[in-house]
Amino acid sequence: MPELPEVEIVRRGIAPVIVGQTIDDVIVRERRLRLPVTPQLRQKTRGQQIREVRRRGKYLLIDLEGSVLIIHLGMSGTLYFSPKPPTRKHEHIGWKIGDVFLIYNDPRRFGCVVWSSSAPETHPLLCLLGPEPLSPTFDGIVLRQALKNKRTSIKTALLNGHIVVGVGNIYASESLHKASIHPQTPAHRIGNVRSSRLADSIKIILHQAIDAGGSTIRNFTNVEQASGYFQVQWQVYGRGGQPCTCGGTVRQFKQNGRSTYYCPRCQR
Ligand SMILES: [Zn+2]
Numbered sequence: 001m002p003e004l005p006e007v008e009i010v011r012r013g014i015a016p017v018i019v020g021q022t023i024d025d026v027i028v029r030e031r032r033l034r035l036p037v038t039p040q041l042r043q044k045t046r047g048q049q050i051r052e053v054r055r056r057g058k059y060l061l062i063d064l065e066g067s068v069l070i071i072h073l074g075m076s077g078t079l080y081f082s083p084k085p086p087t088r089k090h091e092h093i094g095w096k097i098g099d100v101f102l103i104y105n106d107p108r109r110f111g112c113v114v115w116s117s118s119a120p121e122t123h124p125l126l127c128l129l130g131p132e133p134l135s136p137t138f139d140g141i142v143l144r145q146a147l148k149n150k151r152t153s154i155k156t157a158l159l160n161g162h163i164v165v166g167v168g169n170i171y172a173s174e175s176l177h178k179a180s181i182h183p184q185t186p187a188h189r190i191g192n193v194r195s196s197r198l199a200d201s202i203k204i205i206l207h208q209a210i211d212a213g214g215s216t217i218r219n220f221t222n223v224e225q226a227s228g229y230f231q232v233q234w235q236v237y238g239r240g241g242q243p244c245t246c247g248g249t250v251r252q253f254k255q256n257g258r259s260t261y262y263c264p265r266c267q268r
Helices: 004-018 041-045 140-147 154-159 169-178 192-216
Strands: 023-028 052-056 059-063 068-072 078-082 091-097 100-105 112-116 251-255 258-262
Touching: 004 052, 004 059, 004 078, 004 100, 004 192, 023 041, 041 112, 140 192, 154 169, 169 192, 169 258
Parallel strands: none
Antiparallel strands: 023 091, 052 059, 059 068, 068 112, 078 100, 091 100, 251 258
16 A cells, blocks of 8 residues: 555656646546546646646645646555556556656555645645644654644554654554654653654654665656555564564554554663
8 A cells, every 4th residue: 555655756756757747638537436536637637737746645736727636546556657548457547748648547446536726735635634744844842732632552643644644554663663662652641852753753764765665766757666665674564573673572463453563672
């Protein structure tokens, strides 16, 4: 499932190719995604110039002239360039941009492609999202403020999307390990010092993943496999029973139905 780093890699991969270009044509082959594709997407976006490609949480925002395409990759979505229009199975949408097609492929159809003429920040899909972890405005103070009335565990709080967006299960485990915080610590007990360490750790872990994706993906044009799935060597995630760098042993348990990995020696 594409997480924030994967989506950021997709953004960095497609932006240089499409920004400043005009959408020459749009082919919609399947409208039944998690949300139906906006009716008349072709008429609404054809001839429009692409101004910018941004990301908010796991949403890609393709800014056009006074409107925006909001794209989510769902569970299995990919975006890639192809010299040919979409014809293969699961290739639901194709935008002809210059001499390439930007293809939206999504076998499970859990993603969405929505067009909006109002500011994306006010769109129902985006308006309730928590702070952006990589933004300079997300720091220990903001995090502490958001956590101080939360009775749930810190790991659960990080996953809910209101405290901060885009910190999925892997990144929550890794960030807590980096910040030396036990995943079951009640969120409201995380004070200023640990909040600040945790906010920094979240940024470092996400940047590490983005860098790993960036080095894996060399050429985004015409590369289907480049649309953003990559492996990072994690410190605790997926390493139950193996040694931690501190000399302890990584443990695994279920927390709200999700696997949590941590080191009881260095996370307290
Ligand atoms: Zn350890």
